[in-house]
Amino acid sequence: MKDYPVYNTYQTPSWCPGCGNFGIWYALKNAFHELGLNNHDITMVFGIGCSGNLSNFLKVYGFHSIHGRTLPVATGIKLANHKLNVLATSGDGDGLGIGLGHFIHTCRRNIDITYIIHDNRVYGLTTGQTSPTSPKGFSSKSTPFGVIELPVNPVALAIISGATFVARGYSGEIDHLASLIVQGMKHKGFSVIDVLQPCVTFNPSYSYAFYNPRVYKLEDTAHNPQDYENAIKLAMEFNDKIPIGIFYKTERETYEQACIELGENPLSEDDIENISIEDIIDDLLA
């Protein structure tokens, strides 16, 4: 792993030492570098949470939006200028709790955005409550007697809902994660990367020590990312073995392509000085 400080702002990351967000930060910078992107070539939308604080540490066009709402903002940006490289990131509470509806509806659209979920299985910034990916029984400030619901499965939900690139990365494997981000950004369509991100402060059971011996790479297996059924089956695997890599990948018309009105040039380049409404108001003539 190399670092590319050209993508840094003047602020130093405020995450806890050892936080898995560092790995995501590095992986993103590596991916940007590998794709040869200038700072201004990247537009990125963030949610609210420890994950969202990343917005202050990446020198790109950024939008630090509100809790749970990165995807609609990113969608608006992409539609306004579909030539942009648009990324969105969320925490697990952010993207899979309060923002779950947007996630599934965005999968249905297959818009060409790369979406990274900082999945630490806990609410970090609000100091340690349960999250929708916390396991059953998880004891937290909001669930001192243990979580009683089943966790959501972002990988399975993404596949079922129509995302065309669905992967899982791990903060502890920065180069691998960077490569997933590169592939996700190259992919035409909605690419979802759920990242196993240790929160060393509030969720020590999902530490590096937990993940390291368990993760294995799908590219080292016989799994074919086009195999929908096997992808779903693999998505259910989360025990002694935890697959990382690309679960599912397919091609489908993207949202921007299907929005015929967009055509080649971005809307943001349209001249709006002289718009004639003569034709349509004629329909309103008496």
Added chain:
Amino acid sequence: MKDYPVYNTYQTPSWCPGCGNFGIWYALKNAFHELGLNNHDITMVFGIGCSGNLSNFLKVYGFHSIHGRTLPVATGIKLANHKLNVLATSGDGDGLGIGLGHFIHTCRRNIDITYIIHDNRVYGLTTGQTSPTSPKGFSSKSTPFGVIELPVNPVALAIISGATFVARGYSGEIDHLASLIVQGMKHKGFSVIDVLQPCVTFNPSYSYAFYNPRVYKLEDTAHNPQDYENAIKLAMEFNDKIPIGIFYKTERETYEQACIELGENPLSEDDIENISIEDIIDDLLA
């Protein structure tokens, strides 16, 4: 099919003649009768839409809530008094569009509520816009050039997300639907019944004529509702053949059972006159 006007209010249904909501109305009344329920034994939460107008035609304890939010209201009711028979109904826009997040989170909880989706694949009450279950290409007031996203699959989402009773009914098969409702209400846990409901006014392509030759009953097949994988596979089937019946059924601790604090007696019966906080404030003593 028989009718049980004892469950009627003084208002006559305002649905369009031939609307699939009539079938659901009859099926509910039949189910209530079969279960031997008095009017006051039933508590039911409704959303906003043509489906929600049902609230005015059933003489039960009703809550006609806001668009997309039936499930949280129903959850609050069930927790306050877990001895109640609680049902919730939604339209497809209501429950799977704006309310999708609540749906999935409620599946995770497995709370003992029976949830009926009036799935007409269109926004009825707002006079015919696309819904999340409208098929790709569907032309509507809001999508005159056709829908460009994939539809959601409520059956698959419910199974993946942890609902323990997942079925599909059809307004055109009232007795069958009534029996699903009976089974759903008897089932301990979250029971989801997605109902194929023709909207004769705004979605004529999904008419009785469309469904009648296509629907077939799962109970007439070899499908075992305990078979998770096959259930998901069947959930994807929606072409010349459309399965109705129980896709998936399993047993899991319900939310109320897991809320140890609830115990036997409903909270609503608790006496709150003399609550002592001595113990806990002692922790706050200097």
Added chain:
Amino acid sequence: MKINEFNWKIGGEAGEGIMVTGLIFAKSCAKLGLEVFNYAEYPSRIRGGHNCYQVKAQDKKPVTAEKEIDILVALNKETIELHLNEMSSEGIIIYDSNLKDLSINFEGLYPVPMEEIALKSGGKITKNNVSLGVTAAILDMPLDAINLSVTKAFKDKGEKVLHMNLLAVKEGYDFVQQNPPKKRSCIVNKKEFLKKYVMTGNEAIALGAIKAGLKLYAAYPMTPASSILHFLAPLERKYRIVVKHTEDEISAILTAIGASYAGIRSMAATSGGGFSLMAEALGMAGITETPLVIAECMRPGPSTGMPTWTEQGDLRFVIHASQGEFIRIILTPGDIAEAYHLIQVSFNLAEKYQIPVILLSDKFLSESSESIDDLKQLDLPKERGKRLKEVPQNYKRYDLSVEDGISWRAFPPSPNGMHLANSDEHDEYGLVTEESELRVKMVNKRMKRLEHIKSDVPKPVLYGDVKSDISLIGFGSVKNPVLRAIEYLKKEGISVNYLHCLCPHPFVPENYYEFVKSAKRLICIENNFFGQFAGILQENLNIRIKEKLLKYDGRPFFPDEIVDYVRKGG
């Protein structure tokens, strides 16, 4: 006998095509140079339930919905029962002679074998058009005017259908010629065809937005805002406007904000319930200084309330929605001309000051239609504010040194333009800060724009003489009823003026002092319970509003009600 002035109403069951017929008739009148105002009432259900559509036509504006009906076309018995008490004593009720058990005591009953004629003309479905022919004959209107509108309405349905309908009109007309009514109280003596548009408030909003350069429209359907979506959706390819029915209103507003951040003019529209869901994002537009235009079309609340009716109950809500404090502008058009114009103003103000602007309409304005001669003179040059084409090095999106509080915007992917639009309090680059002094500077910078805005927002418009016996003040859609009432009162020798507020927030007291000071008897008129606008006046003008004329039954004000109130004294 009234010349060129009448109030016509058609009523029947939902699903009987009443709206279509009503609009055809309204357009026929407008074609003849009459000014029309068309108001529909319908319940929140798809079929069944009583619907009605009324056309008030006059020589001159102001024109608005009025209570007293001159001609009622009753497609069923219920219509007669429901509206009998609204009939002018001289009025005529046109209904099907086959209606049974009609025991109504009214002079102007005028039965017509409408269904019979319709069947003869080619089908029951042409019945409504029979009634148009009947109406034309009774009013002595040129049949051509009706034919023209019918032709326009049915031209896409094929030759045969068109012919059927034209025949029905003619047969209806002929019937009257053979069976003239006992008396006529109104007559139209216009023969020439003129150029006039008829459009709803929502159509005006949509058109104005297109004209203003709208590039993205995101909305979730909600009465009475949905028709903006329906109007724009088919035009997306023609005008390169992305029109999106999103998963909810939260997504709608955020999509619009995202699009605006990336540099285009975007908008979302909704009613109060959807606006509730937009509250959080509104503040995000505020702190990130992202231009945003929202149209909020009110209906009676609270909550789901009465979805297809009208009220002005959300005024205070839109002014104060969202946590914390930031600048927003509320504009309140009173008629379609103002709607068309003010939506353009909205886009300009939003971009110029980098703030959210809310255009506040209501069902009465949004769904009623009105005649208008021309839109062109209402158009505005575009003011797009501080947008950088080339971005200098060390660019600061939230530059504190700008004197007017407005810093320059840069858009992806302009080189050097990187910055963070941050919902957290931030420094000049947009990066988070929690420092006390910087916080204060940033708030002050954002608020500094207020001074400039206050001199830039539309001023209230005075109708009538400065010195009048009575002074009315209000905002939004009460305009037409008030102006019409003023005409009636004038005839009675009562002089009334009206100050019409177009921008209730930020409220600019200077624009109101004179009016308020010189008012002999001041009445605030609003379509709500609390008198919300009166509260704003009290808060800002150091006065007590002693008289409030309020209405909150879901119906708009009718001029009569205003006249009665004013006449009977405070």
Added chain:
Amino acid sequence: MKINEFNWKIGGEAGEGIMVTGLIFAKSCAKLGLEVFNYAEYPSRIRGGHNCYQVKAQDKKPVTAEKEIDILVALNKETIELHLNEMSSEGIIIYDSNLKDLSINFEGLYPVPMEEIALKSGGKITKNNVSLGVTAAILDMPLDAINLSVTKAFKDKGEKVLHMNLLAVKEGYDFVQQNPPKKRSCIVNKKEFLKKYVMTGNEAIALGAIKAGLKLYAAYPMTPASSILHFLAPLERKYRIVVKHTEDEISAILTAIGASYAGIRSMAATSGGGFSLMAEALGMAGITETPLVIAECMRPGPSTGMPTWTEQGDLRFVIHASQGEFIRIILTPGDIAEAYHLIQVSFNLAEKYQIPVILLSDKFLSESSESIDDLKQLDLPKERGKRLKEVPQNYKRYDLSVEDGISWRAFPPSPNGMHLANSDEHDEYGLVTEESELRVKMVNKRMKRLEHIKSDVPKPVLYGDVKSDISLIGFGSVKNPVLRAIEYLKKEGISVNYLHCLCPHPFVPENYYEFVKSAKRLICIENNFFGQFAGILQENLNIRIKEKLLKYDGRPFFPDEIVDYVRKGG
């Protein structure tokens, strides 16, 4: 030399246990009978970033956070740099002698080899406790008081840890005995142990809610409301309270409403952002007449704003949130006693009038802690309103004939009690109606409750003499700073009174007239930019608020600032 009065502050990096140490110290002081007020500042991040905790201790209330520090415990260099300008000229800065490159010119520097002592005592981790020993010695406080609090705090950590920490305290204490500071400016001369509680505003809210019979609490975490959730969650089994961390705030409020419909007392709490998401459901509680209690703990906005800081910027928002018009009550406690009391009032008013009640707090009140002698005298009998045990036949949930506008509630599964809680406008059974007259009757019935409510809501409280030179008016958490400032001003011979508003909405003008009329110089004090409360006063009292003392940097008012402002004249 100040006796029994000092301002102590400890600062360092987040994650260094500053809050725990601060609270231990505060409790030690309270144990000795001192009144304490404890205020913490920390950034919106988990580790790193500067944290501090200050304890103001005095003989008597009012006590509040003050700017001038007597004793600063600096766990790092940054702390000294950041707070040096707050030091009293007589003050002492306690810091670790191993801090490098300290080039600070301040008389009262008092280096202590804290880390060294800590290591000797058993571990670096005991460093904070060394500082407590040092503090005690400098203040001449009985060491027992510290030991008691330390013992309570560490008793669950095992014998060894406890011993280590007690040793550290002792060693710190002994160090001072051997190296007495050059001078001492404050001394504590209390020796006896008294019974006193120390609790935060949120703890008071949670306790009051439990006492009031809370049975369901639903919330989504949001600073500064989260600690209510954290306090209640472990108690759910003990008190049979369902405590739910829901998927979002929309679900939280709706779950609470559902529970209330089924008959139990329920509540949800949040901050402004979450409250935005609750806006829609609030109106549903309004129209369905379902009792509801919401606690809204404000933080600076707009949008995400400054999550861990304080502001009173949501006042107008909570008053006007949600489309349409309905009754709600806003209560604004100013200290923990009022928080504990008013949350009980909230439950009573919500049930009695079947409306939503919002308890409005802010970070300063919610997260600061205060000493208090007893809660019992603040308890209230429960008023549960019109609840039917047995439901008569032909029951009408929204009976229009009730004179006070309050109809009887029935709960599932009571026989005969079936009805519809309908977000649509409805008839007496709850079934939908769109009829004009019924609509008006229903609105009037709901609004009729307002008259009764106005005489039932908490009245503002006057502090000081009716006749004073200067009159302050405000609401909520400005109370303590204002009362403290008044004491300072009194010493200077300036008489100031303060009208403390506990219920800004519905505003009852009668309760304010006298105060306002007799005020010689009236100053409205608020923690926001616009002067929102001043606006309410203007709207309702027909006055102009000429002076507003506003603050919006995320920090609470410090008494000094008020003193300065008042002194320098308007």
